[in-house]
Amino acid sequence: MRYLDEYRDGDAARKLLDALTKAVTRPWAIMEVCGSQTHAFLKYGIDQMLPQQVTLIHGPGCPVCVTPAEIIDQAVALASRPDVILVSYGDMLRVPGSAKDLLSVKAEGGDVRMVYSSLDALRLARDYPDRKVVFFAIGFETTAPANAMAAVVAERESVDNFFMLTSHVLVPPALEVIASSPDNRVQGFLAPGHVCTVTGYVDYERLAHKYHMPIIVTGFEPLDLLQATYMLVEQLEAGRYEVENQYSRSVKREGNPQALAIMDEVFEVVDHGWRGIGVIPRSGLRLKGAYARFDATRAFELATAPAPESESVCIAGLVLQGIRKPIDCPAFGSDCTPEHCLGAPMVSSEGACAAYFHFARRGAAR
Amino acid sequence: MCLGIPGEIVSIEESGGQLRTAKVRFGGATRDVYLDLVPDAQVGDYVIVHVGFALSKIDADEAGNVFEMLKKLGGP
Numbered sequence: 001m002r003y004l005d006e007y008r009d010g011d012a013a014r015k016l017l018d019a020l021t022k023a024v025t026r027p028w029a030i031m032e033v034c035g036s037q038t039h040a041f042l043k044y045g046i047d048q049m050l051p052q053q054v055t056l057i058h059g060p061g062c063p064v065c066v067t068p069a070e071i072i073d074q075a076v077a078l079a080s081r082p083d084v085i086l087v088s089y090g091d092m093l094r095v096p097g098s099a100k101d102l103l104s105v106k107a108e109g110g111d112v113r114m115v116y117s118s119l120d121a122l123r124l125a126r127d128y129p130d131r132k133v134v135f136f137a138i139g140f141e142t143t144a145p146a147n148a149m150a151a152v153v154a155e156r157e158s159v160d161n162f163f164m165l166t167s168h169v170l171v172p173p174a175l176e177v178i179a180s181s182p183d184n185r186v187q188g189f190l191a192p193g194h195v196c197t198v199t200g201y202v203d204y205e206r207l208a209h210k211y212h213m214p215i216i217v218t219g220f221e222p223l224d225l226l227q228a229t230y231m232l233v234e235q236l237e238a239g240r241y242e243v244e245n246q247y248s249r250s251v252k253r254e255g256n257p258q259a260l261a262i263m264d265e266v267f268e269v270v271d272h273g274w275r276g277i278g279v280i281p282r283s284g285l286r287l288k289g290a291y292a293r294f295d296a297t298r299a300f301e302l303a304t305a306p307a308p309e310s311e312s313v314c315i316a317g318l319v320l321q322g323i324r325k326p327i328d329c330p331a332f333g334s335d336c337t338p339e340h341c342l343g344a345p346m347v348s349s350e351g352a353c354a355a356y357f358h359f360a361r362r363g364a365a366r
Numbered sequence: 367m368c369l370g371i372p373g374e375i376v377s378i379e380e381s382g383g384q385l386r387t388a389k390v391r392f393g394g395a396t397r398d399v400y401l402d403l404v405p406d407a408q409v410g411d412y413v414i415v416h417v418g419f420a421l422s423k424i425d426a427d428e429a430g431n432v433f434e435m436l437k438k439l440g441g442p
Contacts, residue, residue: 001372001392001393002372002374002412003372003412003424003429004372006433007432012432012433012436015436015439015440016432016435016436016439019439034368035368036368036369061368063368089417116417116418117400117417117418117419118417118418119385119400119418120418139368139417140368142368142370142416142421143368143416143417145403145419145421146400146403146416146417146418146419149385149400149402149419153385192368193370194368194369194370194414194416194421195368197370197414197421197422198421220370223432224432227432227435246431246432248425248428248431249424249425249426249428249429249431250370250414250421250422250424250425251422256403256404256421256422258402258403258404258405259403259421262402262403349369350368
């Protein structure tokens, strides 16, 4: 397939790796922010080919993983109501709330359905006018415009039985938490290419200058990851801290103006909880103005009590912050597997624990 | 979640001011994709598709940047 196959070329990958190996003179710790990139590093074995001096720290870029347990509990409560069809992206169904997951509710007779696109959820609302259709709208900036579009169309077509339970989070505030932490080990970021396709990277330039950390906007194929790692190490070795755009075939500095406009039309920026991390100021999006009537927490007057602290041995919060590796967890691969998980990073297709499990990193990975 | 797949627009359906959709080919599979976020996309363009929406048009001029870097590094 064009624009995939050429970025998986083995000879080119080896040449980039040689260049990277020659460029490194000291140890560096870098964070790939996006879970899809964590998976690509492990799937293609790139993590094991990198020079010894380069340590990968896996970032929190997994929207399913950071969705707070209390919002999953709200989804579970909604899905248990006979008048509701709860609609979700597939990744979310097996993520545990404080008591159970959505798939268990479905097994108990709840009407839980999986969709590929936000507008599929809206179509269900039109198809079932006597039911209340609640779309569990989660995601980073990549997904927010698509989910916003569902609210715009629902408003335009006066679809009164459509609601959204939102958990939308923003990447730059999370990077700021990591960069400003006294315990921070990360010296440079590989920034998420599809998030930046929507938002551009002006915000990242501010972060790079404030924290003296280089940032490379990065694609998702093996050559993308290798080229971006090389570019990042070159900056670190030279003592530079700029934003460079490796994924320029998709990302423009100013982002996608149509996508940003629809996000701005539908959402407002609010403080938001991140599972395992805590509340991060101005790191989330909430339906605003005329679109607030679609907000399920308002329409159903849902309780927003914080979920009880889990007594599980799961270290998902530390994994999400890059403090611990999945294989440091006592439950990894035994009590916690993708089939029966204790924490979201084991079940999500972007979770670091799932990557270690599927690609058989049981102690070998750095 | 942030998965984005490149595909080629093979046809566009204009539906009179409402959502603009296209048939987009990914290797052997073809899917309906919304084009509202990339209004200038045309048949023959490659787009990055995420949850049913095209998010960007692939810039063919920029797509070779890794291969230009490889040339400078003495690569193929």
